[in-house]
Amino acid sequence: MENNTTSASQKPTIVLAGATGDLGGRIGRSLLEKGAEVRAIVRSNSDAAKVDALRKQGATICEVDFHNASELAKSCEGATCVVSALSGLHYVMVGIQSLLLNAVVAAGVPRFIPSDFAIDFTNLPYGKNRNLDFRKEFKERLDKAPIAATSVLCGMFADLLTGQAPIVLFPIKKVMYYGNPNQLMDFTTIQNTADYTAAAALDPTAPRYLRIAGDVLDAYGLKEAASKATGEEFKLLRVGGLSLLNTIIRITKALTPASKEVFPAWQGMQYMRDMFSGLPKLEPLDNDRYPEIKWTTVAEVLERR
Ligand SMILES: NC(=O)c1ccc[n+]([C@@H]2O[C@H](COP(=O)([O-])OP(=O)(O)OC[C@H]3O[C@@H](n4cnc5c(N)ncnc54)[C@H](OP(=O)(O)O)[C@@H]3O)[C@@H](O)[C@H]2O)c1
Secondary structure, eight states: OOOSOOOTTSOOEEEEESTTSHHHHHHHHHHHHTTOEEEEEEOTTSOHHHHHHHHHHTOEEEEOOTTOHHHHHHHHTTOSEEEEOOOOSHIIIIIIHHHHHHHHHHTTOSEEEOSOOSSOGGGSOTTSOHHHHHHHHHHHHHHHSSSEEOEEEOOEEGGGGGTTOTTEEGGGTEEEEESOTTOOEEEEOHHHHHHHHHHHHTOTTOOSEEEOOSEEEOHHHHHHHHHHHHSSOOEEEEEEOHHHHHHHHHHHHHHSOOOOOSSOHHHHHHHHHHHHHSTTOOOSOOGGGSTTOOOOOHHHHHHTO
16 A cells, blocks of 8 residues: 655655546646646546546546445545545535545545535525535535545636626627626636646645635626627626526526436526625635636636637
8 A cells, every 4th residue: 555645756646536527637637747646536437538538648547436435445545635526416526525535534545625616605505506505515524524625616617608607698798697796706717726726736734725716807897808808898787686586596497307417507597696696705815825827817718719
């Protein structure tokens, strides 16, 4: 069994779950660039091309059955930190992450980074946002476990503004919002989040929470960013107050058949409602902790679209 203390000449080993995913793949590449050994734990049915790409990039591949406790613990042995970039519903975010946490503790790994990567769910009560409730439930387990943990909270992935999140409406040159146009919100690109998480994984003194934002903008700021990025004038579109958005969420949810989708439309609206409410605003920011990171603004993301 490897030792989990790292001497100056020895490369630290970081175990990564979810390495075949978008964020996880980027965290893996960033760790390799920073000189770490990356051990990617994958499933037997993970996409073979993605696993092969990870191997070619220099990661060690460890195929595991997440339900086999001793096999999972063995895959974590010798690591200085285990990072989870898993994505899914309750089964994954609470169930599989708990199996992973048990294995990490059994293997004597000193640190764990859960797949939190969101707005500040610690400021939200249960019952507001389904996917964030999974994180709150897992946090209760994590905080009782004998291990140091660091959650990276990054606000909304800024990349979503050019696709999934219907806030910057390019065809009609409007920025849509509910409630208060002066409410500041946090946006961070997937790449910045990955680079920061890799740095945190290699930082034995990282605290329980790290809060980051590549850009902090209110609806006016989004309008300016969209105008700057496109060279065309965008205007604000206030759809209504937060109570209207709550009603739309309730109706959309009632009309949506139950499915295993991680981000159905009503889930996206719950995130939007929470951001517009200001409750999960990230304060204070820890952007300067790893000065090598160059933050990407929302205007830059919109320009690249
Ligand atoms: N803040 C934001 O705006 C925002 C937006 C999107 C995502 N996120 C968060 O970022 C994190 C990563 O998301 P992502 O978009 O990178 O996810 P993704 O691309 O969908 O990747 C999900 C990963 O989880 C693994 N996985 C799923 N089910 C599993 C299971 N039952 N057992 C083992 N592994 C399983 C997948 O492995 P296989 O290849 O084996 O399936 C894959 O590696 C999540 O916490 C997500 O909620 C945040």
